[in-house]
Amino acid sequence: MDFVRELGADIVIDYRSQDFEQLLSGYDLVLDSLGGENLEKSLRVLKPGGKAIGIAGPPDPAFAREAGLNPVLRLAISGLSAGIRRQARKLGVSYQFLFMRASGDQLRQITALIDDGALRPVVGRVFPFGQTVEALEGLEKGGIRGKAVVSNP
Numbered sequence: 001m002d003f004v005r006e007l008g009a010d011i012v013i014d015y016r017s018q019d020f021e022q023l024l025s026g027y028d029l030v031l032d033s034l035g036g037e038n039l040e041k042s043l044r045v046l047k048p049g050g051k052a053i054g055i056a057g058p059p060d061p062a063f064a065r066e067a068g069l070n071p072v073l074r075l076a077i078s079g080l081s082a083g084i085r086r087q088a089r090k091l092g093v094s095y096q097f098l099f100m101r102a103s104g105d106q107l108r109q110i111t112a113l114i115d116d117g118a119l120r121p122v123v124g125r126v127f128p129f130g131q132t133v134e135a136l137e138g139l140e141k142g143g144i145r146g147k148a149v150v151s152n153p
């Protein structure tokens with residue numbers, strides 16, 4: 001808990017023993033990396049006009065449009081998020097799917113934030129390139145606090 005507070009968190013919730021929906025309310029923005037029930041709960045801790053941005057899905061119509069999909073696929077993709085968008089509308093909030101893309105420009109901006117001390121990356125463990133499999137297994141098992149870095153000297 002102290003570790004997370006050191007990173008700048010005002011409120012720390014342990015998802016294994018606490019339910020964030022029971023403890024939080026009135027937020028402008030939620031970043032959801034789990035989807036499913038977690039995303040539904042995320043909608044309910046927002047204030048009216050708030051937004052939940054999800055990376056685990058479901059994809060939304062804007063994503064289908066920007067991906068340049070044909071109308072049939074667009075309709076199918078829109079259908080995947082119809083339920084969560086309906087729930088969001090009823091609560092007076094919104095849902096947006098975020099699909100990450102590799103971007104040198106964004107990495108340069110992040111590098112500047114790190115150089116200025118506004119962001120502090122936390123490296124949990126460094127693996128030599130030859131142990132890439134172990135690095136991935138380590139991520140799956142959990143227990144690495146911070147990023148697992150594969151180094152290629």
Ligand SMILES: NC(=O)c1ccc[n+]([C@@H]2O[C@H](COP(=O)([O-])OP(=O)(O)OC[C@H]3O[C@@H](n4cnc5c(N)ncnc54)[C@H](OP(=O)(O)O)[C@@H]3O)[C@@H](O)[C@H]2O)c1
Nearest residue numbers: 015033034035038054055056057098099100101139142143
């Ligand atoms: N849209 C995109 O462009 C994009 C890009 C990358 C990934 N994704 C998707 O995003 C999702 C997350 O990816 P990831 O690589 O971050 O996964 P990950 O490495 O498996 O990390 C999941 C994290 O969620 C935590 N967690 C598990 N259950 C939780 C709960 N109930 N409440 C709060 N936290 C919980 C885990 O904590 P512990 O350490 O305690 O297990 C872990 O830190 C995946 O569905 C992936 O497919 C989407």
